[in-house]
Structure formats: structure tokens, C-alpha cells
Amino acid sequence: MHRILSGLFLAGLLACGGGAPADRPQTPEAQRARDSVLGASDLPGAQGVQRALEVADSAAARRAREDSIAALR
Numbered sequence: 001m002h003r004i005l006s007g008l009f010l011a012g013l014l015a016c017g018g019g020a021p022a023d024r025p026q027t028p029e030a031q032r033a034r035d036s037v038l039g040a041s042d043l044p045g046a047q048g049v050q051r052a053l054e055v056a057d058s059a060a061a062r063r064a065r066e067d068s069i070a071a072l073r
Contacts, residue, residue: 032053039050 035049035053039046039053
């Protein structure tokens with residue numbers, strides 16, 4: 001009985017494998033939207049995703065400030 005259940009479980013895992021690469025977002029905006037939804041969820045690790053998005057935003061804002069200063073010279 002244990003072997004049958006183990007075999008069915010393994011077959012189910014193999015049948016429900018990860019999505020094809022074509023299922024992934026192709027644009028950075030789509031990836032950011034997906035990450036934003038994940039960061040707002042209660043899933044484990046979501047807080048880390050949210051923090052990474054905040055750090056990326058901060059870096060982009062800093063680069064924009066640096067670019068505007070460089071343009072003045």
C-alpha cells in the first residue's frame with residue numbers, strides 16, 4: 001500500500017512540474033508586477049521580496065539624481 005501511494009505521489013509531482021519558460025513574464029514591468037504581488041502576500045519570504053523591491057527603487061532614484069547632477073556639468 002505504501003509503495004502505491006508513494007508512486008502516485010511521485011507521478012503527481014512529475015505531472016505538475018514547473019511552468020514552461022514561455023509562462024514567465026518577458027518584460028521588466030511584468031516581472032516587477034509579479035514580484036510586487038508576491039511581496040504583498042503572506043507567503044514565506046514575501047517580506048524579503050518586498051525589501052528587494054524597495055532597495056531597487058532606492059538605487060534607481062539615486063541613479064536618477066546622479067544623472068541629473070551630471071547633466072548640469
